[in-house]
Amino acid sequence: MKLLHLSDPHIEPDILHGIDSQLRFKKALEHIKKNHLDSDLFVISGDITHFGSEDAYKIFLDIIKEERLPTKLFPKLIIGNHDNRVNFKKSFTKTKTDENGFIQYTEAFENKLFIFLDTNKPETDSGYFCENRQRWFENELKKGIDKSIYIFMHHNPLALGDKNSDKIGLIQKDEFKKILLKYNKNIKHLFFGHQHITVSGQYLGITFSSPRSTWSPLVSNFSNKYRLGTANTDPNYNVVLIKENSLVVHSEDFLKTDINWFENE
Numbered sequence: 001m002k003l004l005h006l007s008d009p010h011i012e013p014d015i016l017h018g019i020d021s022q023l024r025f026k027k028a029l030e031h032i033k034k035n036h037l038d039s040d041l042f043v044i045s046g047d048i049t050h051f052g053s054e055d056a057y058k059i060f061l062d063i064i065k066e067e068r069l070p071t072k073l074f075p076k077l078i079i080g081n082h083d084n085r086v087n088f089k090k091s092f093t094k095t096k097t098d099e100n101g102f103i104q105y106t107e108a109f110e111n112k113l114f115i116f117l118d119t120n121k122p123e124t125d126s127g128y129f130c131e132n133r134q135r136w137f138e139n140e141l142k143k144g145i146d147k148s149i150y151i152f153m154h155h156n157p158l159a160l161g162d163k164n165s166d167k168i169g170l171i172q173k174d175e176f177k178k179i180l181l182k183y184n185k186n187i188k189h190l191f192f193g194h195q196h197i198t199v200s201g202q203y204l205g206i207t208f209s210s211p212r213s214t215w216s217p218l219v220s221n222f223s224n225k226y227r228l229g230t231a232n233t234d235p236n237y238n239v240v241l242i243k244e245n246s247l248v249v250h251s252e253d254f255l256k257t258d259i260n261w262f263e264n265e
């Protein structure tokens with residue numbers, strides 16, 4: 001299976017911090033069209049827009065339509081801290097929700113189960129995962145016990161560096177950890193976005209990965225003084241190859257130029 005994981009396009013009518021989020025998102029989609037049309041699933045893990053307006057969601061939808069991706073690659077969407085759940089639902093009437101109206105749902109593919117989570121709480125950049133969402137999540141994990149499970153969420157469920165500098169990660173880290181520990185045998189990978197950095201690793205026996213934003217790529221810092229930084233560096237999205245016994249994550253820096261391919265002999 002080939003899966004595309006793109007995050008944080010931050011679409012807006014206006015240019016944000018000197019970077020055209022619409023243009024970069026279009027370039028990412030064009031790169032996908034040129035190189036990865038054989039993918040089976042395309043996921044955008046939140047911060048679809050920067051201010052969550054209906055206008056911004058319309059622009060996002062128009063870009064998707066203009067780029068004419070095949071139906072199977074219409075992106076599965078979740079929301080991030082920059083999104084607005086009410087406006088999202090008005091714009092994407094077909095996206096499923098859980099019984100409490102959170103944008104949480106599952107998709108089955110062969111023996112795999114993909115679980116999409118909603119960690120948005122209005123008026124804050126931190127991630128929230130209330131008891132109602134936790135209950136739904138555990139229930140879906142229980143139902144998928146005979147499957148390989150893959151989780152998509154916007155916020156990082158663990159601190160990616162110093163704990164004190166992760167105020168905008170998931171707040172309910174302990175509650176989330178308890179759930180993961182119960183099902184870590186079945187959960188094969190955790191996908192998230194939010195921090196705009198390329199990062200991967202392992203948590204509670206589960207591997208994880210996150211691409212940069214297609215809009216504004218950030219770089220990590222390893223001191224207590226700074227959280228993250230901007231730099232003249234590439235945005236990207238991830239291409240994930242899932243086989244019987246492996247999962248490989250490639251980062252596609254879609255603005256790259258002057259490629260010289262080595263031919264297979």
Ligand SMILES: [Fe+2]
Nearest residue numbers: 008047194213
């Ligand atoms: Fe973001």
Ligand SMILES: [Fe+2]
Nearest residue numbers: 047080081194
């Ligand atoms: Fe975010």
